[in-house]
Amino acid sequence: MSNEAYAGTIRLTVAQATIRFLSNQYSERDGREQRLIAGALGIFGHGNVAGIGQALLQNEIAPVDGEEEMPYIMPRNEQGQVHAAAAFAKVNNRLSTMMCTASIGPGSLNMVTGAALATTNRLPVLIFPSDQFASRIPDPVLQQLEDPTDLDVTVNDCFRPVSRFFDRINRPEQLIPSLLNAMRVLTDPAETGAVVIAMPQDVQAEAFDWPVEFFRKRVWHVRRPVPEPAALDRAVDIIRQAKRPMIIAGGGVIYSEASEQLRTFASATGIPVADTQAGKGAINCDHPCSIGGVGSTGGDSGNHIADEADVVIGIGTRYSDFTTASKTQFKNPHVRFVNINVTPFDAAKESAEMVVADAREALDALLQRLEGFHVDQSYSELITAEREAWLKKVDTCFHLGHGPLPAQTEVFGALNELMGPEDIVINAAGSMPGDLQALWQARTPIQYHVEYAFSCMGYEIPAAMGAKLARPDSEVVAIVGDGTYQMLPMELATVVQEGIKVIYVLLQNYGFSSIGALSESRGSQRFGTRYRQRGKGSHLDDQSTIPGVDIAANARSWGLEVFEVHSIDEFREAYAKAVDLDRASMIHIETDLYGPNPPSSSWWDVAVSGVSRLESTQKAFDQYVEDRKPQRHYL
Known part of the structure; x- marks a missing residue:
């Protein structure tokens, strides 16, 4: 296209310019092009409803020439939407991601955990937290943090240490270098992670005359550095x-x-x-x-x-x-x-x-x-x-015949046998990632999706949504513990609303299995790790499960088809039914809180109290001293 075609300016708000620019960004590697920002996730409030929210609406119902579609999905939780974007990027091998936006204050601050997960995992995610008024006339605004020593500090500065790129747009023209640098970082295989551009709410809605060539199609070539x-x-x-x-x-x-x-x-x-x-x-x-x-x-x-x-x-x-x-x-x-x-x-x-x-x-x-x-x-x-x-030990763990409740390894074995090579299993936290890494037999690079850099409880439910958006032809199965479920179930409403077909496998063991086992091994007797009705004595004496808590019923209330099963044979039958459905579902199964888990041949350093009145802790510390002896720097 000739230079003359790019002559002139176009008047848009900062938010409208952002969406128009992002809709024309592409990544390329090995001759394959794809949209770099494939869609938008956003929860709106007074910080962004009339800015980025208006721009996304305008893109949807009144687009103009030169502006591509920016598909929008309405999530329920700000942290969850960033997890969904990270999972989308992971499944796309970091060549495509999504943008996330939230309102000023608590809405934006909720995205910090998601940003940290993305950066820790080296996954590109683009985040637009809303910010206080750049004009500072209505000051302080609702949900504004005030620092008496620095009026430029906002809650969004919390993103700085967990992001690979951070900027704040206080004037419209600052958007041009900011977005160009954001794309650079998102497509850099060495430097990628969370990219955060804080948007003051008044600046989002401010009109400006933009050079038309700013919005041309840009292809960002993902480099493959060769060895020296x-x-x-x-x-x-x-x-x-x-x-x-x-x-x-x-x-x-x-x-x-x-x-x-x-x-x-x-x-x-x-x-x-x-x-x-x-x-x-x-x-x-x-x-x-x-x-x-x-x-x-x-x-x-x-x-x-x-x-x-x-x-x-x-x-x-x-x-x-x-x-x-x-x-x-x-x-x-x-x-x-x-x-x-x-x-x-x-x-x-x-x-x-x-x-x-x-x-x-x-x-x-x-x-x-x-x-x-x-x-x-x-x-x-x-x-x-x-x-x-x-492999013989794996087969034993997969087919234990454990009772009266099955071991979670038996559930994993059934899934490993039932899922296809292009299907995706998702997990992130608790005892399950350890069992899965030890036992799962992955046939392809796409099949195994365990987030274990940040190991964020609550990742699995929104991640399944992101993974399915990235690979709609794959069966996406998220394995969720009862502890993880209670952290972040809200995106179940989103998958139902958007018609995103995923399968959730809920392992109900009435406690934190992983931390319980770790607590016991470190002399702390599983303190605070079981879901039990509070009694009058120590937490260790509480035995009855909490009456009325029903995760299966809760999942139904979000709109999922729920299969409650009690054996591995029933689980296999329910999985076949879930695959045949055209909507989201959950398979709910009770498993043994105490395992058994795969045999261990290694160690992990979790410090034990060096002095204690508890005999269990004293014994654990003595063992800890022995276990640390092989520890060394590799020099």
Whole structure:
């Protein structure tokens, strides 16, 4: 298009200009273009109803030439809408996301947790919190925080430490560089996360003459940085010297869409591949080099190999404390690390040899340079033996026949067998992520969606909505504990209102199973972790469940079809019915609060009181001192 076509200006409000600009932003990688901001989620109040709210309405019913549609969904909770956007971005491998808006004060502040989740998980989300009047004439306005030392401080400054980009628009013309920088960060594979642009409510509605070319279609090309030759040389040298190398595949492998390259690399070299929560499915579970989860929530196969590994090749992982078992997992005194990551911050962890590069590009380059390299036959036989031994334990956990209430691992086993390779299982918090990482057999990169960077209770319900919007042809199944359900159930109304077909699996065990077990292991006797009617003595004496609390009935009140089942056979039958439905449903099943859970072969550092009058805590501290002895920095 000629420059003349962009000549002149157009008069719009700041909010209208924002929506028009966002509707024309695209991302591109490997020749594939997609809308960068695929839609809007928003809860309106006096801070944004006449600004961004009006702009979205105008986009819907009175669009003009040059303005694409910005589909709008009405959520129920500000935190929940950000979780939905994050899940949408995750399923789209960070190439597309959604925008979120809320009103001034508590509405906007509710989005901070969602922003932190997005940034911790390296997921792009665009957030527009409403703000106080930039003019400061009606001051203080309703829900404005007042700081007597700094009149520019608002509650939205809380977003600064949990965002990758933060700006506040106090004049209309500031919007131009702000939005351009926002798109830069959203499409940067190393720097992405929550992008927050605070919008004073008067500025949102202010009219301005905008240059027309600001609204042209823009394609943001997502880079694939190639490895530096010298860094590649150093990495190849270390790997060739290894006798027991292993790979840890993180989320970066999936976001890079490098699964095919990882499988090829593992097949050519025989190097075993363990996975993190974000990386599960990066290599298919039936690949002979796939050894499953590693670390605190890993299985025996991954952890036994990790115990003796002399070279650990981390690809797209940030090495959380669960992956490293709080720096106790890699026990070889001479272990070395080679880290492939687009982010230098992560590539440098564990004193590693750094290869700052895209996972797919680095794997292709490594494969060429390691031609002829293969692990010894004895090591390959060990890998096979560890795989087979752990798969037998997985099968046992999936088919326990536990009673009178089933174990949650049996529910997971049924789902693992019933769900297709392109279906999506979602979870985030409690004991379930640990069981899932250890046991779930992921056949594709899309199937496993567990948010375990922030592990935010309440994520699962809105995340299912976001995932289904991203992949409407997949069955999306969110596994929700009774504790998580009570944190954030409100988006059930949204999925019903919008006709979004998802399946929720509600595990009812009348308590916080994960923290209860952790409390017991640390000498605190499951204090405050069971849902029990309050008695007259200690919380430990309360035995009766709370009368009248009925999550199944509550879910029905939101508009879901609810199946209440009591056995794994009934669960399987209910799942088939839920799949056949054309609307959202829930399968409600009671499970045993006390497990049993998969066998553990690793550790996690949770500090125990160094002095106590309780014998249980004293014993736990003595054990804690012993457990910490292998802990070390990898230098």
